[in-house]
Amino acid sequence: MENNALRIRRAGIWDIEALDAVERAAFNFGRFSRTIIIGFLKHPDSVTYVAEQDRVLGSIIIFFHEKSAEIASIGVLPEARRRGIATALMKKAEEHALNRGVRNLSLHVSVENISAIKLYVKLGYQYESRVPDYYGRGKDAYVMSKSLL
Numbered sequence: 001m002e003n004n005a006l007r008i009r010r011a012g013i014w015d016i017e018a019l020d021a022v023e024r025a026a027f028n029f030g031r032f033s034r035t036i037i038i039g040f041l042k043h044p045d046s047v048t049y050v051a052e053q054d055r056v057l058g059s060i061i062i063f064f065h066e067k068s069a070e071i072a073s074i075g076v077l078p079e080a081r082r083r084g085i086a087t088a089l090m091k092k093a094e095e096h097a098l099n100r101g102v103r104n105l106s107l108h109v110s111v112e113n114i115s116a117i118k119l120y121v122k123l124g125y126q127y128e129s130r131v132p133d134y135y136g137r138g139k140d141a142y143v144m145s146k147s148l149l
Contacts, residue, residue: 011048018056026075030135060089069097071107106145
């Protein structure tokens with residue numbers, strides 16, 4: 001593997017600074033605090049991956065239920081967008097979910113985040129519903145999901 005090739009790896013507590021930086025840079029609202037990120041890292045039903053190329057450029061947090069899983073957060077640093085990082089993270093999440101026997105993967109996305117919505121549709125996700133005020137007053141979200149089996 002080249003030194004500058006994109007690498008997806010499982011994150012650990014040692015990645016908290018980078019995970020927090022991605023979360024802060026990627027989201028204007030509805031972002032997770034360090035405490036919540038640490039909670040996900042420690043929770044047995046949660047898995048976090050980072051995408052790195054010399055440094056962490058993006059991350060994804062997956063939370064597992066009995067037969068389904070939810071993308072709790074996916075973010076890419078603004079300067080690293082449009083390079084396939086989010087797609088690589090989503091594919092890793094789907095692979096992990098399938099290996100765990102999960103049949104359905106869902107996520108919430110801001111109705112204003114057109115580029116993310118386009119990516120999810122391209123990856124096979126479908127609209128399920130709209131959640132009013134999910135990210136705060138007047139900040140709705142779509143629930144999108146994909147059948148993995």
